[in-house]
Amino acid sequence: MTKSEVIEQLLPKRRSAPRAAATAFAPANIALCKYWGKRDAELNLPTASSLSISLGKLGSEVTLAPRAGHDRFTLNGQLIAPESSFARRAAAFLGLFRPAPDFYYDVTATNTVPTAAGLASSASGFAALTLALNELFAWKLDRRKLSILARLGSGSASRSLFEGFVEWHAGRAPTGMDSFAEPLATKWPDLRIGLVVLSDKEKPIGSRDAMAQTRDTSPLYAVWPETVARDLVALKEAISQRDFTQLGEVAEGNALAMHATMLAARPAILYFLPESIEAIHTVHALRAEGCEVYFTMDAGPNLKLLFRKADLRYVIKGFPEVQVVAPFAT
Numbered sequence: 001m002t003k004s005e006v007i008e009q010l011l012p013k014r015r016s017a018p019r020a021a022a023t024a025f026a027p028a029n030i031a032l033c034k035y036w037g038k039r040d041a042e043l044n045l046p047t048a049s050s051l052s053i054s055l056g057k058l059g060s061e062v063t064l065a066p067r068a069g070h071d072r073f074t075l076n077g078q079l080i081a082p083e084s085s086f087a088r089r090a091a092a093f094l095g096l097f098r099p100a101p102d103f104y105y106d107v108t109a110t111n112t113v114p115t116a117a118g119l120a121s122s123a124s125g126f127a128a129l130t131l132a133l134n135e136l137f138a139w140k141l142d143r144r145k146l147s148i149l150a151r152l153g154s155g156s157a158s159r160s161l162f163e164g165f166v167e168w169h170a171g172r173a174p175t176g177m178d179s180f181a182e183p184l185a186t187k188w189p190d191l192r193i194g195l196v197v198l199s200d201k202e203k204p205i206g207s208r209d210a211m212a213q214t215r216d217t218s219p220l221y222a223v224w225p226e227t228v229a230r231d232l233v234a235l236k237e238a239i240s241q242r243d244f245t246q247l248g249e250v251a252e253g254n255a256l257a258m259h260a261t262m263l264a265a266r267p268a269i270l271y272f273l274p275e276s277i278e279a280i281h282t283v284h285a286l287r288a289e290g291c292e293v294y295f296t297m298d299a300g301p302n303l304k305l306l307f308r309k310a311d312l313r314y315v316i317k318g319f320p321e322v323q324v325v326a327p328f329a330t
């Protein structure tokens, strides 16, 4: 099934004329149980479910307006070249939603995740684009359908439609109509995320290609789906019981297991820098001293810390540059 066929099924049959402009915001999210591997690359359907936490006010704001001639992209106040990877990915996604072949978009995006934070902005970006499209054309789609549409842009974007803890159900249907994200009810006000930026250099390989290479060549990938299944149950249990130790241990173990599958890929995929290893040792040293902090890592060298409010000053001692997010702050 193609993306266009999925979209055709989801959008209202009667289409309204676009509004003059529409603006939407979506938060960035960090997976505690990772999405790593697809069963369908066209529709970004995952092999396994995943679970994330959204970053509140950190994310992407997108304004869309109809435009003649060609698409135009402005990111954080700067006009972006059409051949840049940002513009190409956004144009490919928006191309799925042109009401006429000569209909183009003026896209103004602002990332409230500091650009040097080394956090993927594609999840919040595609989620915000989807929400802005929903407004621009007054589709009035529910969040579940919007989550499916955002997934067509980037898998992890399906989770950025929601605040707090979010589970993305892998689903089974070849159409992906059962592969959407949903928020969990639990709130955890004293939970903190720390962003530790170690490098903002270009990554050796993007997550999309890295995922495919891992699945195709890593002997350790065979155990990944069962690892995820177990971790997901343990994480949901930790969340519902507010068991921080279990949450941290499972999230850290899941991230390391994902990186282990990559290290065993041929050729190996290594996102760790010497600074990443050093930071991991700092996390472990803090823990040995009684400060309960854990980390997770994605397709890049930076660490994201998990800790509780009461441990903030100890975490800052180990990581003076850490940027702290309170995901459940009102």
Ligand code: DP6
Residues within 6 Å of the ligand: 030, 031, 033, 034, 035, 036, 044, 050, 120, 122, 153, 154, 155, 156, 157, 207, 208, 298, 299
């Ligand atoms: C390591 O969502 O960026 O961050 O679906 O190909 O766009 P595509 O991949 P993407 O992959 C995210 C991978 C990850 C783990 C996660 O967010 O669950």
